[in-house]
Amino acid sequence: MTAPFASSQEFRPWLAGLPGPDAAARTAAAARNGMLTKPPGALGRIEDLAIWLAGWQGTDRPRIDRPLIAVFAGNHGIAARGVSAFPAAVTAQMVANFAAGGAAINQLARAAGARLTVHPLSLDRPTADFTEHPAMTEPELMAALAAGFAAVTDCDLLVVGEMGIANTTAAAALACALMGGAPADWTGRGTGVDDAGLARKTDVVARGLARHGAALACPVQALRHLGGREIAAMTGAIAAARAARVPVILDGFIATAAAAVLERAAPGALDHCVAGHVGAEPGHRRLLAGLGMGPLLDLGLRLGEGSGAALAIPILRAAAACLSGMATFAEAGVATAP
Amino acid sequence: MTAPFASSQEFRPWLAGLPGPDAAARTAAAARNGMLTKPPGALGRIEDLAIWLAGWQGTDRPRIDRPLIAVFAGNHGIAARGVSAFPAAVTAQMVANFAAGGAAINQLARAAGARLTVHPLSLDRPTADFTEHPAMTEPELMAALAAGFAAVTDCDLLVVGEMGIANTTAAAALACALMGGAPADWTGRGTGVDDAGLARKTDVVARGLARHGAALACPVQALRHLGGREIAAMTGAIAAARAARVPVILDGFIATAAAAVLERAAPGALDHCVAGHVGAEPGHRRLLAGLGMGPLLDLGLRLGEGSGAALAIPILRAAAACLSGMATFAEAGVATAP
Numbered sequence A, B: 001m002t003a004p005f006a007s008s009q010e011f012r013p014w015l016a017g018l019p020g021p022d023a024a025a026r027t028a029a030a031a032r033n034g035m036l037t038k039p040p041g042a043l044g045r046i047e048d049l050a051i052w053l054a055g056w057q058g059t060d061r062p063r064i065d066r067p068l069i070a071v072f073a074g075n076h077g078i079a080a081r082g083v084s085a086f087p088a089a090v091t092a093q094m095v096a097n098f099a100a101g102g103a104a105i106n107q108l109a110r111a112a113g114a115r116l117t118v119h120p121l122s123l124d125r126p127t128a129d130f131t132e133h134p135a136m137t138e139p140e141l142m143a144a145l146a147a148g149f150a151a152v153t154d155c156d157l158l159v160v161g162e163m164g165i166a167n168t169t170a171a172a173a174l175a176c177a178l179m180g181g182a183p184a185d186w187t188g189r190g191t192g193v194d195d196a197g198l199a200r201k202t203d204v205v206a207r208g209l210a211r212h213g214a215a216l217a218c219p220v221q222a223l224r225h226l227g228g229r230e231i232a233a234m235t236g237a238i239a240a241a242r243a244a245r246v247p248v249i250l251d252g253f254i255a256t257a258a259a260a261v262l263e264r265a266a267p268g269a270l271d272h273c274v275a276g277h278v279g280a281e282p283g284h285r286r287l288l289a290g291l292g293m294g295p296l297l298d299l300g301l302r303l304g305e306g307s308g309a310a311l312a313i314p315i316l317r318a319a320a321a322c323l324s325g326m327a328t329f330a331e332a333g334v335a336t337a338p
Helices: A008-016 A025-036 A045-057 A077-081 A089-100 A104-111 A138-151 A168-181 A193-219 A219-224 A229-243 A254-267 A282-291 A307-325 B010-016 B024-035 B045-057 B077-081 B089-100 B105-114 B139-152 B167-179 B195-217 B219-226 B229-243 B253-265 B282-291 B309-327
Strands: A067-073 A115-120 A158-165 A248-249 A273-275 B067-073 B115-120 B157-163 B249-250 B273-275
Touching: A008 A045, A008 A138, A008 A219, A008 A229, A008 A254, A025 A045, A025 A273, A025 A307, A025 B010, A025 B115, A067 A089, A067 A138, A067 A229, A067 A307, A077 B139, A077 B167, A089 A115, A089 A254, A104 A115, A104 B309, A115 A138, A115 B282, A138 A219, A138 A229, A158 A254, A158 A307, A168 A193, A168 A219, A168 A229, A168 A254, A168 A282, A193 A219, A219 A229, A219 A254, A219 B157, A229 A248, A229 A254, A248 A254, A248 A307, A254 A282, A307 B077, A307 B309, B010 B139, B010 B219, B010 B229, B010 B253, B045 B253, B045 B309, B067 B089, B067 B105, B067 B139, B067 B229, B067 B282, B067 B309, B077 B195, B089 B115, B089 B157, B089 B219, B105 B115, B105 B309, B115 B139, B157 B229, B157 B309, B167 B195, B167 B253, B167 B282, B195 B219, B195 B249, B195 B253, B219 B229, B219 B253, B229 B249, B249 B253, B249 B309, B253 B282
Parallel strands: A067 A115, A067 A158, A158 A248, A248 A273, B067 B115, B067 B157, B157 B249, B249 B273
Antiparallel strands: none
């Protein structure tokens, strides 16, 4: 969809005005769930997921036929500060790898029966170094948000993923600005920096936060000052999904930081999202806890690309299949508990 | 396959003589994994799973094309002692529901792209009440084990599941006999008994253990005295998979108790198994800990039928897809960390 606002100042009020899930569909789904041939509650969280899907899809028979994984790539000025184990050129190299089908997310998308789209965002123009300037100008932020909105097409479930050398540093700064705490609370080893690299990352995060100070009080401005194009695009895509009532599976630390902008901008704005996994980057667990989200998987991933969320797609598909396909006690002629 | 032993006494030595995974394939898979286009270890446990699959499938390019879910059903003499929230007739009714496609496992199997077979085992002849007699005679045990062996056909991944009113009680008694501890440690609410029902279950478990005493020192005899046909069939099927080097995803408390017989009979006999999930029945978490197994999912399920393991099939398929399908750094022209 097209971004329905002309400036970032209009983003928050637009977001706050979006409708919630379909309450009638949710109620009907919960009633149906209670009649299915299993002991009450025996499918645990799978039942909650199915009812949640029902609400957002507006039917008591939800299904997932057209999942979309949209991966956004961006480059970061702070990469020059030695915050990553990999050179910045890897962002574009990995985009080529996505196009050729050789990356993890290609295999995971195919395994999950999901469509994969890849969106490189001005890779030859890194964002500004946020220790010196806002990472993005207002037009750059709007373009990145619009790229996210535009990516949400023809899907009944959305995963957003990212690729961007140095973007755990940007995500750490953004998460710290949004959630509070100290830079070290949010800064981890990313793709695998050593102790000196970790110290550099933490220092870069601290300097970014100090540099922009009061401007960070607004979540959307925090995104502009500290984020990156791929992060802002994920924020936009998750917002677009909310507007279209498309449920979203959140991926790792960076995608969740992008999502947290929305929750801070308009509480409840992530009601259409579930946390696909909790990753190995320590800030991710802290961020999910701060958002009140419990992950579906905990497998020690720290890759990004949408990988952890892609692994969770079959869980949601299975949840929908149980609610929509199981027989009731009456239909199956099975005795209920006395 | 046909059970390759004529009496239950021959089961343990046969089991102890089975070969392990293909070490060369495992080594080749680990080497390949290290060259793939991702930071080292960034797929976390997914990498371990892929290498494990490679060892059992005997190739550094594992794949899961023919997963099989075999569900066994049996009835239990102890059901007459009021240990379940549901009447014993539900076992056969649910088998009919499986045949008609209306149960949770039907939806989960289809969603996972798995073949589902259902094996009702003498439902009109419950096992003996183990508070008074051994649950099974030697011929009954052998028949149930053989049913498990026979069920393992044409598959590259196996899930075993069960249906049997009162079988959490049998599994609790079996787990207690195998692993030690007190009856209350292993007894839970199953499909949902109230406090009085839980007290009855715990008492039945304690009486069964007291009744059979020294006979329970042998894991296979513990299975005969306290188990049930569907439990013994799962034990047999998991053993048959081991002989065929077919990897297995363990399901819930009852399936894991069936598996624990093998580990106690021949340590290492479950090296071809992974725990698909940890369920809500408290004994399951304890049992997995005792077996040294970490579950892939923790979603609060307590249904059985193979449901939790079925939900984990796509995770293994995705792990195999990453190892087998990803490009190496050299193939993709992506720079490695310095």
